[in-house]
Amino acid sequence: MKSFITQEVYGAQVSKNFYHYIDKENWMTEMVEPAAAPWSLARNNVLYISNDKGTSWQKVREMDPVEPADTASQIQQDRAATVRNTNCTTEDLNGEMLEVLQGEYDMLNGMEGSIEEKMWLSLDKSWVPKSMMHLKMAGTESKTIQLIEKMPELTLPMPE
Amino acid sequence: MSRLTSVLSTIFLSAGLTVSVPLTGSAFADECRQRFIDVVISVKNADMRAL
Known part of the structure; x- marks a missing residue:
């Protein structure tokens, strides 16, 4: 899939990027704003960086193994216990009726603050075309909006 | 009933009709x-949202 992500750190510059995603070990961040920002690429869980818009890549490091996603982690269970201000509605997005889930929970994991999330889901539960995350911590706030397209034929660069 | 449809509670009438009413x-x-x-x-x- 391919996402267009807009992230605003309040009081700072807005950043925009395309996020190309095959799975958790294979993805690429293509920076749009700031245009000079480096791109990053993960291939088979190895992280690379490019300072020339993806023309060449330098290996940064091997990343930690991706944990299986079949059970909720302890942090997720702890966060779930703090969920509040939930709202469930439906909404028309570009002519498609979607389920909309919204709520807030504590960040935890050694950090003080809260996360407000809003997610737009297809009614068959198979797809999330839009999501919003609003982080609120002492002295800083940021909002991230992700618009997601299906890209079944997506390919990524494979550095030598 | 899936949670997706939890917005609606279904009442089965004796005549076989199905009426959905909002939960409140x-x-x-x-x-x-x-x-x-x-x-x-x-x-x-x-994986669906890649966040």
Whole structure:
């Protein structure tokens, strides 16, 4: 899939990027704003960086193994216990009726603050075309909006 | 009944008709909160949104 992500750190510059995603070990961040920002690429869980818009890549490091996603982690269970201000509605997005889930929970994991999330889901539960995350911590706030397209034929660069 | 349809509570009438009515009050609030936890918090859905 391919996402267009807009992230605003309040009081700072807005950043925009395309996020190309095959799975958790294979993805690429293509920076749009700031245009000079480096791109990053993960291939088979190895992280690379490019300072020339993806023309060449330098290996940064091997990343930690991706944990299986079949059970909720302890942090997720702890966060779930703090969920509040939930709202469930439906909404028309570009002519498609979607389920909309919204709520807030504590960040935890050694950090003080809260996360407000809003997610737009297809009614068959198979797809999330839009999501919003609003982080609120002492002295800083940021909002991230992700618009997601299906890209079944997506390919990524494979550095030598 | 899936949680997706938890917004609606289905009443089966003796004549075989099905009528959907919106859940209200605490029942809806509880279902909505659980739905948010299952979908948004759960790692099972992380691949869908890649966040």
